[in-house]
Amino acid sequence: MIEVRNLTRIFRTYKKQPGFWGGVKGLFKREFEETAAAKDISFDIAEGEFVGFLGPNGAGKTTTLKMLAGLIYPTSGTARVAGFEPKKRENAYRRLFALVLGQKNQLWWDLPAIESFLLLRHIYGISEAQYKETLAELVSLLGVEAKLNVMVRELSLGERMKMELIAALLHRPRVLFLDEPTIGLDVISQKAVRNFLRAYNRKYRVTILLTSHYMADIQELCERVIVINKGKKIYDGSLDRLEAGSGTRKKIIKFIPQDPAAFPVTWTSQHGTATRSDEGQFTLSVPTDAVIAVSQEILTAGPVADITIEDIPLEDVIAELFATA
Numbered sequence: 275m276i277e278v279r280n281l282t283r284i285f286r287t288y289k290k291q292p293g294f295w296g297g298v299k300g301l302f303k304r305e306f307e308e309t310a311a312a313k314d315i316s317f318d319i320a321e322g323e324f325v326g327f328l329g330p331n332g333a334g335k336t337t338t339l340k341m342l343a344g345l346i347y348p349t350s351g352t353a354r355v356a357g358f359e360p361k362k363r364e365n366a367y368r369r370l371f372a373l374v375l376g377q378k379n380q381l382w383w384d385l386p387a388i389e390s391f392l393l394l395r396h397i398y399g400i401s402e403a404q405y406k407e408t409l410a411e412l413v414s415l416l417g418v419e420a421k422l423n424v425m426v427r428e429l430s431l432g433e434r435m436k437m438e439l440i441a442a443l444l445h446r447p448r449v450l451f452l453d454e455p456t457i458g459l460d461v462i463s464q465k466a467v468r469n470f471l472r473a474y475n476r477k478y479r480v481t482i483l484l485t486s487h488y489m490a491d492i493q494e495l496c497e498r499v500i501v502i503n504k505g506k507k508i509y510d511g512s513l514d515r516l517e518a519g520s521g522t523r524k525k526i527i528k529f530i531p532q533d534p535a536a537f538p539v540t541w542t543s544q545h546g547t548a549t550r551s552d553e554g555q556f557t558l559s560v561p562t563d564a565v566i567a568v569s570q571e572i573l574t575a576g577p578v579a580d581i582t583i584e585d586i587p588l589e590d591v592i593a594e595l596f597a598t599a
């Protein structure tokens with residue numbers, strides 16, 4: 275469904291010297307700076323896939339999504355979505371995808387959401403019957419029946435995002451580009467949006483490319499992730515492989531001794547040293563194959579009130595990937 279080959283976008287920005295005279299100088303001699311927001315990015319996404327697009331701030335995620343949506347032109351390379359070249363901005367392509375930017379609104383601020391939906395119905399030429407059916411389904415899935423006639427500016431952030439999603443899906447796109455759709459939402463709204471996206475993806479086999487800084491979004495929704503850093507793709511594969519195959523093939527052991535005096539403040543095992551926290555807890559990061567040995571060492575050292583073995587948080591795995599890339 276999505277085919278990206280060596281997609282590159284270089285931004286050229288004017289470097290203004292500070293102050294008034296800096297501005298005047300700039301009139302005569304302009305200095306430019308080039309930023310490669312996307313460098314030689316290639317990937318394929320099959321129909322119905324739900325792919326997470328990860329990277330730190332400024333990695334080039336939004337730039338790539340905007341190129342796929344035809345909002346900005348690539349400097350070089352090609353992109354094809356369902357056979358269309360986004361940069362040509364054909365109407366048939368506009369009907370095929372939707373782009374949701376969590377940080378921007380497409381709904382009319384001073385009107386109830388339903389008015390924007392009606393406008394979109396006309397823009398996309400959606401038949402009355404299809405409009406009614408789609409709207410009823412989306413509104414009920416997202417639970418916003420009671421808010422359709424409320425001015426958008428009076429909606430909560432979560433309600434507004436749900437309305438944005440309805441606006442994006444009214445014309446039944448086959449491809450969805452979601453740029454941080456859960457940003458700023460409370461945990462309950464984040465979960466509601468996630469549940470909706472999962473159900474929608476499964477029911478309609480819509481192809482979804484999602485960026486989010488919330489790892490829960492990625493872990494709950496995406497089996498595959500593409501990671502980019504400084505404009506370059508550094509990983510493309512399953513989330514499991516990313517977690518298992520990372521340099522941090524480790525687990526975290528946390529324990530609280532029954533008698534704190536039985537353990538020194540700094541306790542050393544064969545595989546590392548842990549320092550007691552104010553709450554009396556010790557935390558050790560150990561290689562996965564040493565988990566049993568270290569657990570036995572802890573239990574031999576003295577009775578424990580609690581012991582847990584956890585996976586390294588995905589955030590840490592990814593942070594390590596960025597650091598080594």
Ligand SMILES: Nc1ncnc2c1ncn2[C@@H]1O[C@H](COP(=O)(O)OP(=O)(O)OP(=O)(O)O)[C@@H](O)[C@H]1O
Nearest residue numbers: 285287309311329330331332333334335336337338
């Ligand atoms: N219109 C523009 N003009 C100049 N530089 C730009 C422009 N848009 C983006 N950039 C630069 O391109 C780089 C990538 O930006 P982009 O917004 O794609 O990153 P991102 O991965 O989406 O980051 P974030 O997670 O913070 O949203 C950044 O260094 C940014 O400053």
